[in-house]
Amino acid sequence: MSERAAIEVYDTTLRDGAQQEGLSLSVADKLAIARHLDDLGVGVIEGGWPGAIPKDTEFFARAADELQLRHARLAAFGATRRAGGRADTDAQVRALLDARAPVVTLVAKSHTGHVERALRTTPAENLEMVRDSVAFLVAEGREVVLDAEHFFDGFLLDRAYALEVLRVAMTAGASTVALCDTNGGHLPDVVADVVAEVRAAVGAPMGIHCHNDTGCAVANTLAAVDAGAVQVQGTLNGYGERTGNADLVTVVANLELKRSTPVLRPGGLAEASRIAHAVSEITNVPPYSRQPYVGASAFTHKAGLHASAIRVDPDLYQHTDPRTVGNDMRMLVSEMAGRASIELKGRELGLDLSDPVLLSAVTEAVKSKEAEGYTFEAADASFDLLVRRVAAERGLGEGVPDYFHVDSWRVITEMRPGDAHGAALSEATVRLVLQGERCVASGEGNGPVNALDAALRTALDPSYPELAHLDLVDFRVRILDAAHGTDAVTRVLLETADQESSWTTVGVGPNVVEASWEALVDGLAHGLLRRGVPSRA
């Protein structure tokens, strides 16, 4: 176990995070996420509710043998004993012991309305449930954290009772009392005031557990720390019930970078982007690109004026160095680009745009293409081809090899309702000139782009066997100027991949197949170019 930080990071991704709509974790998922959390360097990993959820019972059983945690302690979460019973004979409380986790977190009522209406017992019996449950688990050698549910609402309704719940827990041996904004309805000023009052009245080590229903979970957590909380609870990527919990990645980055308070293992913060994305893969919840610090857009710049200043000093338009959280700065090329953005993007892609004439010509070409409907910010491969083509026009580079000449192409889609499989089939024919010879090839597919791709490959395979390594992996169509309905301009973004990476090309046209053809041909050309294949046309 590592030495405790002054502020303890308590992760509840595997318990409260798993309460998010649409998120369902297998035991293997939970074990994998726990390893990532330990690698990040959090202090406590709340693994779930053993005894209530069979998967969580299994998680703790396997964790005891399979997880070799280097930094974190595991916590088993559950409720206080039932009203009218005894902790030592309560099946749920015993299941918490059986989980063999060093920490047990007990959720308890601290709001008299909840005691009377949800627990349907008396405030006095609720205090006894807290005392008995905490004392029993402490006597069994567990560190006990008390999660005081609906604490802020309870405190505002009946201050004396809410404080008494905390006092009873501390007297019974709890190590920390976590104040929960269970409904997530409070703002930072109230959270700060209440935490300060609790600190003055009880003086116990306090945790803070915030939900994001007002969009203030992270701000509330920081306000609580400022007012004296020493444990921050939250979830990776802000997963959680309803609008989620405090995003622990943002909380820890703020504490380490803005408050100069180390809370993770040394070096942990630099792993934050990698771990946040790895956990997204496991949860199958797409990463949120605008997530603070670790989102793909967190250090991405689009506006020309920003890029122009960044060229002088990146810090002029970013609040912190992206490397501190393992993220990268990226430049986007779009109609908002100026020469500085284009030059920086060129540097990112390894293209030499130091010639001012070329730089201006590429900037102009980007702006005029974007006005036609092209978008380069999501199509780096098309930008790369554009730069090479503009450079070649000005005698400043070799351009893009002429891999083949297109004479014509045609595609037919046929539907035969009587057919056994009943789906439409497309058939394409391409006429190319290759090595001075005319060549005609056809291909079939379940759609026109698929058929054109098949026909092109049939024609090109003898001259370019390298194409066998390239696959078309994604295809996105967007109608621009939708007011024109089926007459509108169409934009196609097409992703091609080889074994190492993928790249995106863009095509625009009044006809979806025409736009797709442009993106398809450029996707293959870029694939050949990046493999260093010379023209054999």
Ligand SMILES: CC(=O)SCCNC(=O)CCNC(=O)[C@H](O)C(C)(C)COP(=O)(O)OP(=O)(O)OC[C@H]1O[C@@H](n2cnc3c(N)ncnc32)[C@H](O)[C@@H]1OP(=O)(O)O
């Ligand atoms: C704020 C939070 O997010 S806390 C975490 C919430 N997480 C979950 O609820 C997920 C796991 N929950 C479960 O699997 C089930 O709800 C269980 C196993 C805990 C309970 O299931 P059941 O016994 O079928 O009861 P049910 O869910 O209908 O009601 C909850 C019971 O717990 C009692 N209860 C609620 N809060 C507490 C508490 N803090 N301490 C003790 N008992 C409590 C309720 O009074 C109710 O008792 P009752 O059955 O006598 O009416």
Ligand SMILES: CC(=O)C(=O)O
């Ligand atoms: C304990 C908990 O998850 C809450 O009160 O929100």
